[in-house]
Amino acid sequence: MSANIEQNVAILGLGYVGCVSAACFAHIGHRVTGIDKDEFKVRSVLEGRAPFYEPGLEEMVKSGVAAGRLGATTSVEEGVHDADVALICVGTPSEKNGNLGLGQLRKVVEEIAATLSSRTKPLVVAVRSTVFPGTCEEVVMPALGDHPMVRVVSNPEFLREGAAMKDFMEPSLVVVGGHDAQAVARVASIYAPLNVPPCLVSLRTAEMIKYACNAFHAVKVAFANEIGALAARLGVDGHEVMETLCKDDKLNTSAAYLKPGFAFGGSCLPKDLRALTYRALRMDLKLPLLESTLPSNEWQLQRAVHAVLDLPPGARPGIFGLAFKENTDDLRESPVVNLVEQLIGKGRELRIYDPHIQLDAIYGANKSFVLSAIPHIGRLMDRALEDMLAWSTHIVVAQKPSREIHAVLAAQGKPIIDLVGAFPGQPA
Numbered sequence: 001m002s003a004n005i006e007q008n009v010a011i012l013g014l015g016y017v018g019c020v021s022a023a024c025f026a027h028i029g030h031r032v033t034g035i036d037k038d039e040f041k042v043r044s045v046l047e048g049r050a051p052f053y054e055p056g057l058e059e060m061v062k063s064g065v066a067a068g069r070l071g072a073t074t075s076v077e078e079g080v081h082d083a084d085v086a087l088i089c090v091g092t093p094s095e096k097n098g099n100l101g102l103g104q105l106r107k108v109v110e111e112i113a114a115t116l117s118s119r120t121k122p123l124v125v126a127v128r129s130t131v132f133p134g135t136c137e138e139v140v141m142p143a144l145g146d147h148p149m150v151r152v153v154s155n156p157e158f159l160r161e162g163a164a165m166k167d168f169m170e171p172s173l174v175v176v177g178g179h180d181a182q183a184v185a186r187v188a189s190i191y192a193p194l195n196v197p198p199c200l201v202s203l204r205t206a207e208m209i210k211y212a213c214n215a216f217h218a219v220k221v222a223f224a225n226e227i228g229a230l231a232a233r234l235g236v237d238g239h240e241v242m243e244t245l246c247k248d249d250k251l252n253t254s255a256a257y258l259k260p261g262f263a264f265g266g267s268c269l270p271k272d273l274r275a276l277t278y279r280a281l282r283m284d285l286k287l288p289l290l291e292s293t294l295p296s297n298e299w300q301l302q303r304a305v306h307a308v309l310d311l312p313p314g315a316r317p318g319i320f321g322l323a324f325k326e327n328t329d330d331l332r333e334s335p336v337v338n339l340v341e342q343l344i345g346k347g348r349e350l351r352i353y354d355p356h357i358q359l360d361a362i363y364g365a366n367k368s369f370v371l372s373a374i375p376h377i378g379r380l381m382d383r384a385l386e387d388m389l390a391w392s393t394h395i396v397v398a399q400k401p402s403r404e405i406h407a408v409l410a411a412q413g414k415p416i417i418d419l420v421g422a423f424p425g426q427p428a
């Protein structure tokens with residue numbers, strides 16, 4: 001499958017995503033056939049009209065049809081026959097219980113499968129509808145019957161209704177994921193005229209990314225609204241607060257803090273969240289997102305506790321890192337101290353090494369915090385990494401290691417429980 005610039009693209013489903021994609025792919029030079037079981041939508045496109053209102057769509061449908069690059073049909077057989085790429089854009093609405101409804105997807109995949117018996121031309125089926133990770137492997141591929149000419153990839157859509165044409169032509173993200181590199185490259189190539197470097201990822205990452213993006217956007221909106229509501233109660237201008245927050249593009253509107261890892265801790269984040277939600281509560285102001293943040297953090301800690309408790313009987317975990325993050329000896333509200341406290345409470349033997357903690361050198365609130373949680377901490381701490389490694393059967397990485405220590409941990413050969421994402425591919 002070589003990647004041509006101009007390709008035959010079939011688009012299954014002419015709803016918001018499908019119709020916008022059809023018009024835009026035709027506009028950037030592909031030959032597009034839109035397929036929908038809804039005769040009204042097909043007729044609209046054939047007559048050069050948009051089947052629903054979306055700014056700029058009607059003009060682009062009209063020009064695509066006039067140029068002979070955009071057609072439409074109700075027949076899957078006819079629409080997919082000459083296609084190099086078939087983009088599935090059918091609806092995936094919620095079921096009553098909130099589960100994702102795959103009825104339209106299953107049906108349209110069955111209809112594609114029914115066209116394949118005589119197929120001799122390669123076809124990449126790209127799932128553009130939002131589907132849960134695993135859907136391509138568990139639903140789409142089996143229904144297509146592992147046809148030798150057919151490959152399946154995931155190519156999620158990120159456009160927003162109301163700005164859909166602009167979002168398509170100037171995409172914030174183009175993602176393609178799949179097992180077959182050539183099929184992935186072919187689908188990526190249909191976006192080449194947009195001059196946006198595509199993110200080529202694994203199949204399940206492509207399926208998951210759309211959920212991660214939408215959840216992130218929803219959390220952002222809820223966060224801004226809760227800060228706005230609290231500000232209003234306090235007589236503060238919430239717009240000014242959030243605009244100022246957004247001026248920090250190092251820590252706030254950036255990739256900072258956006259990597260899966262261990263629970264947060266330290267002397268500021270838990271204390272300030274507690275103070276903020278307590279003050280809101282006193283004013284009878286509900287801030288469920290902010291109120292749920294410390295419980296969410298506690299669950300992250302519990303997952304780490306269980307990962308260590310699940311080690312085989314007789315395992316001797318060595319914990320790397322005790323402070324709440326790297327390059328500090330601050331133990332106040334360190335989640336690792338909580339982790340150790342809970343493991344000891346369950347009768348686990350363990351040892352700890354932290355390159356920045358000399359127990360005889362720490363004092364004040366720092367010392368009293370750790371001593372109240374783990375009174376005999378002194379007996380658990382090794383002064384040298386080598387001592388901890390020699391005693392342990394498993395290493396729990398609870399803090400980002402320096403480059404030198406990373407190399408030692410990577411080479412020591414014992415299983416690692418990586419709580420901080422320092423060893424990609426290791427269990428967390």
Ligand SMILES: NC(=O)c1ccc[n+]([C@@H]2O[C@H](COP(=O)([O-])OP(=O)(O)OC[C@H]3O[C@@H](n4cnc5c(N)ncnc54)[C@H](O)[C@@H]3O)[C@@H](O)[C@H]2O)c1
Nearest residue numbers: 013014015016017036037090091092104108129130157161
């Ligand atoms: N609307 C958005 O803003 C948006 C943005 C990104 C992703 N998505 C996702 O994209 C997918 C499509 O969303 P939408 O809003 O375009 O849905 P929609 O309901 O507007 O359109 C779906 C279309 O698919 C057609 N269809 C269903 N089964 C068919 C079949 N067997 N053969 C031919 N046509 C068939 C329907 O008639 C309908 O026209 C969903 O998974 C959605 O979550 C939507």
